[in-house]
Each structure stands twice: as C-alpha cells, then as structure tokens.
Amino acid sequence: MYPLTTYHLHQIFDELDRNKDGLVSVEELMSLLDRLGLQAKRAELELLVGDKALNFFDFIFFYQTLNRIIVQENTCEIKEHRAEEEDLRKAFGVFDLNGDGFISGEELRIALGRLGLWDDEKRCGNDCMQMIGVYDTNSDGLLDFEEFKEMMSGDSLESS
Incomplete structure (x- = not known):
C-alpha cells in the first residue's frame, strides 16, 4: 500500500x-x-x-x-509470523530424521519414542500412520512442511 x-x-x-x-x-x-x-x-x-x-x-x-x-x-x-515459521521449521526438523523434507510414519514413531511420548512400538506404528493420514492432503503417506503446519495448528481436524 x-x-x-x-x-x-x-x-x-x-x-x-x-x-x-x-x-x-x-x-x-x-x-x-x-x-x-x-x-x-x-x-x-x-x-x-x-x-x-x-x-x-x-x-x-x-x-x-x-x-x-x-x-x-x-x-x-511480519516479524512474529517469521519467528513462528522458524519455530515450526525447527520442530519439523525434530521429526524429519533423515532430512529429506518429509515425515514418515516410522520417523514420527521414532521421534515420539525418543521424546518419551510413546512406548508401545507396535501400536504406535499404526497410530502414527493414522495421524499422518489425517493431515496428508496429497495422500503420499508422508507429511511435508505445509501439512505439518496444518497438523500443528489443528486446522484440518477442526474442518473435518
């Protein structure tokens, strides 16, 4: 303007x-x-x-x-938005263990286990894939950064 x-x-x-x-x-x-x-x-x-x-x-x-x-x-x-975006990128990096720009069900399971948030490995694998499925808008079985942002904001769950 x-x-x-x-x-x-x-x-x-x-x-x-x-x-x-x-x-x-x-x-x-x-x-x-x-x-x-x-x-x-x-x-x-x-x-x-x-x-x-x-x-x-x-x-x-x-x-x-x-x-x-x-x-x-x-x-x-704008500065606040950039700071939020940077925080989300850091959080995304915690889950994107191989650094390929995507979070797989296995990476989610491992990261949650390391964070002490899930103990039951067998059940966690299925639950992690279901969690990813809720936010996986392109149905590739992985979360990219934009899908991860949606997951962290909870927008997809609210609109479902």
Whole structure:
C-alpha cells in the first residue's frame, strides 16, 4: 500500500469536512472510522487529534502518524509470523530424521519414542500412520512442511 498524496489527502479532507468550515472534527473522523468498520473511542480519538478538530495541515500530520503506526504494527506482525515459521521449521526438523523434507510414519514413531511420548512400538506404528493420514492432503503417506503446519495448528481436524 502506497502512502496517499497531498492531492488525495485534500480530497479526503474536503469530503470529511461536511459543514465546510475548513476543519475536520472528531465527530467527522468518528463517522469515517465507522464507515470503514473501525472502532475508536471518542476519548482516544480526541487524544490523537489533540483538539476538537483538525485543519488541513494537522490532518496531514494525523494521517502520517496513523500511517507510521500501521506500518510499525504490520512490521511487528511480519516479524512474529517469521519467528513462528522458524519455530515450526525447527520442530519439523525434530521429526524429519533423515532430512529429506518429509515425515514418515516410522520417523514420527521414532521421534515420539525418543521424546518419551510413546512406548508401545507396535501400536504406535499404526497410530502414527493414522495421524499422518489425517493431515496428508496429497495422500503420499508422508507429511511435508505445509501439512505439518496444518497438523500443528489443528486446522484440518477442526474442518473435518
């Protein structure tokens, strides 16, 4: 998403300034946020605005401030997503014992046994294949990383 130009901001300002007094009031901003489906408390908006209304130059500053906040929040979300993805890749590596990019029933059985999560080897082999089968979307008998992510999130079970 690209930042708005001064021309576009002026058009938005003029549209928001319903009473054409050269100011955009907190009420007019609240109306905009409501139309966008965004929730804001009046007190919070007044704190951001600093006054009861914004002239055009204050409106530009207000927009730039909101834009910076949104960019920072998006950057934080991207970093969190990358960290989660990295954690999942490490967990995947615990189960992908031969490093081929797939988890077989045998690898799952061995890894669960090493982690002390399963003792009955005979039953575990069948159960491990059934576990893989639930998330094995391409029916190759193996879990790739994307299928493993689904398994860890539990999405396939919820939609079944």
